Amino acid sequence: MKIESFEQLRQVYPAAKERAIKKQLASLDEYARQYLSLSPFFVLATTNAVYQTDASPRGGVPGFVQVIDSQTLLIPDSSGNNRLDSLQNIVETGRIAMLFMIPGFDETLRINGRALISNDDALLARFSGLERAPRAVIQVQIEDVYLHCPKAFMRSQLWTAEALANRSVMPTMNEMIYKQTNSTGPMETQEQMLARYQAEL
Known part of the structure; x- marks a missing residue:
């Protein structure tokens, strides 16, 4: 049966516990502030005006997302592929959701809210210590923040050595994209690709 209402969902799932x-x-x-100070990575989720969604990884040194006050975060928009999917979505809807992680922690931190893109000199100056200065900053106005339980990480064993896959089980990203795009010229080697990425960090 296709579930099409919240009432139907509650016929399948019990009520959320009071703690949740x-x-x-x-x-x-x-605790959220401390978590952010230790987190080097998060997943950024956005949606555009016609509800097309996007999720992208963001990383930096631990604490690269700056806490301005209890309601405000600043995220440097580090260099990427210039598709600007996330930024365009933020411009269209001003909505944002984030899932922060700390390597070795099974608990995650979820933050939802409103966002805007700024290239204000004063905001950019806050990230002057980065090796490559951002062109813009994402300013987040927090609406919801909460710790997420560790069940998904416990099931996946994500941080354990036993869970690490040997990279050779799949072609390199370079090889896959070369075929996906029907490229015909010389293919960049893995070493060349990594060196190019390293220079753009």
Whole structure:
């Protein structure tokens, strides 16, 4: 049966536990701030005006997302592929969702809210210490923040050595994209690709 309403969902799933409801906060507390200071990676989710969604990885040194106050974050937009999928979505809808991770932690931190893109000199100056200065900053106005339980990471064993896949089980990204795009010229080697990426970090 196709489930098409919240009432039908609740016929399949029990009510959320009180703890799961009460843990949702409207601003950063001391634990969320500490988590952000240790996190070098998060997944950024956005949607455009016609509800097409996008999720992209973002990374930097631990704490690269700056906490301005209990309601505001600043994210440097580091160099990427210039498709600008996430940024375009933010311009269209001003909505954002983020899932922060710390290597070795099974718990994650979820933050939802509103966002805007700025190239204000004062905001960009806050990231002057980065090796490559961002061209723009994502300013986040927090609406929801809460810790997410570790079940997904416990199931996947993501951080364990035993869970690491040997990279040779699939072609390199370069080889896959070369075939996906029906390229005919000389193919960049893995070493060349990694060196190019390293120079663009």
